[in-house]
Amino acid sequence: LRRLAERRYPHLKIGTAVAAIPLLSDSDYARVLGEQFNMVTPENVMKFQFIHPQPDRYAFADADAIVDFAELNHMAVHGHTLAWKEALPRWVTEGNHDDDELEHILAEHIATVVGRYKGRIASWDVINEPFEPFGSELRTGSPWYQAMGEDYIAFALREAHRADPDAKLYINDYALEHRGPKSDAMYELAKSLLEDGVPLHGIGFQMHEDMTDDYQPIGVDAFRENVQRFIDLGLEVRISEMDVNLQEDDSRKRLKQQAKYYRDIFELAKEKRAFTAFSIWGFTDRYSSLQDWWNEEGFGNGLIFDTQKKPKPAYHSLKSSL
Numbered sequence: 001l002r003r004l005a006e007r008r009y010p011h012l013k014i015g016t017a018v019a020a021i022p023l024l025s026d027s028d029y030a031r032v033l034g035e036q037f038n039m040v041t042p043e044n045v046m047k048f049q050f051i052h053p054q055p056d057r058y059a060f061a062d063a064d065a066i067v068d069f070a071e072l073n074h075m076a077v078h079g080h081t082l083a084w085k086e087a088l089p090r091w092v093t094e095g096n097h098d099d100d101e102l103e104h105i106l107a108e109h110i111a112t113v114v115g116r117y118k119g120r121i122a123s124w125d126v127i128n129e130p131f132e133p134f135g136s137e138l139r140t141g142s143p144w145y146q147a148m149g150e151d152y153i154a155f156a157l158r159e160a161h162r163a164d165p166d167a168k169l170y171i172n173d174y175a176l177e178h179r180g181p182k183s184d185a186m187y188e189l190a191k192s193l194l195e196d197g198v199p200l201h202g203i204g205f206q207m208h209e210d211m212t213d214d215y216q217p218i219g220v221d222a223f224r225e226n227v228q229r230f231i232d233l234g235l236e237v238r239i240s241e242m243d244v245n246l247q248e249d250d251s252r253k254r255l256k257q258q259a260k261y262y263r264d265i266f267e268l269a270k271e272k273r274a275f276t277a278f279s280i281w282g283f284t285d286r287y288s289s290l291q292d293w294w295n296e297e298g299f300g301n302g303l304i305f306d307t308q309k310k311p312k313p314a315y316h317s318l319k320s321s322l
């Protein structure tokens with residue numbers, strides 16, 4: 001995929017989330033990764049609880065390994081993530097810090113993590129999932145919101161910009177594809193940040209899609225129409241975490257429908273110059289997060305390579321679209 005994309009759409013990165021354990025232990029995984037993709041997003045190891053497990057201790061080894069691998073293979077790195085309400089260590093959530101201390105913790109964290117990879121990480125999900133699942137309300141539960149109110153968003157973006165003025169800074173969330181309360185709220189947030197001169201450069205559309213019920217077309221026209229208003233603000237956009245959950249039904253028919261999902265979104269990303277990346281949330285069903293999440297009910301085969309790392313119809317549909 002990357003060779004074709006680099007020839008025809010050099011501005012559009014073909015990305016995937018990458019997990020540190022298989023990267024370091026499964027040479028086949030590393031080979032396919034380096035051959036097929038030109039951007040990686042660390043799936044977990046840059047999250048706060050993993051990279052900053054103690055107040056005065058950072059754990060950079062796995063994140064370093066991913067960044068080193070990317071450089072060796074001429075891939076860009078998308079950093080994930082700095083201010084999120086999840087994946088926080090207990091020393092943050094149960095530390096009884098007052099508001100000023102929490103503000104200081106976030107600033108120090110961002111300066112340290114972004115600063116370490118300055119010039120090596122092209123873009124960051126500075127803010128992850130700021131909104132409630134399907135409403136227009138900001139999530140109020142995170143320590144960052146509790147300490148600063150909604151100002152934590154501008155604060156984190158400014159700190160990240162200070163630490164690496166060249167990095168592109170994103171807000172990333174899900175259920176934003178179509179017009180509705182959530183995407184309207186994201187639009188208003190982005191607009192007001194830009195009006196205030198806050199360094200925000202783009203919006204990530206996660207796109208964890210679910211095909212476990214009946215097949216329904218993804219509504220690309222509505223997505224195209226919705227995404228345009230973000231682009232009109234001067235923002236970049238990216239597909240940041242796509243997967244298409246099938247659960248146990250992986251019949252030929254279902255795999256073809258899954259392929260169409262991927263292809264429809266990919267075609268949209270190709271169409272608009274403002275799309276900087278088409279990135280999926282892992283590439284092989286062997287190490288998919290859907291495997292963990294859906295384990296009790298079946299298995300998640302939402303990615304484009306099967307558990308043997310063989311290309312699925314979804315892979316071929318992306319390739320033939322390039």
Ligand code: XIL
Pocket residue numbers: 043044128206241289
């Ligand atoms: C997920 C990882 O894939 C899992 O391995 C982990 O257990 C939980 O987090 N939105 C995000 C990602 O922004 O960070 C999440 O990643 C998936 C949903």
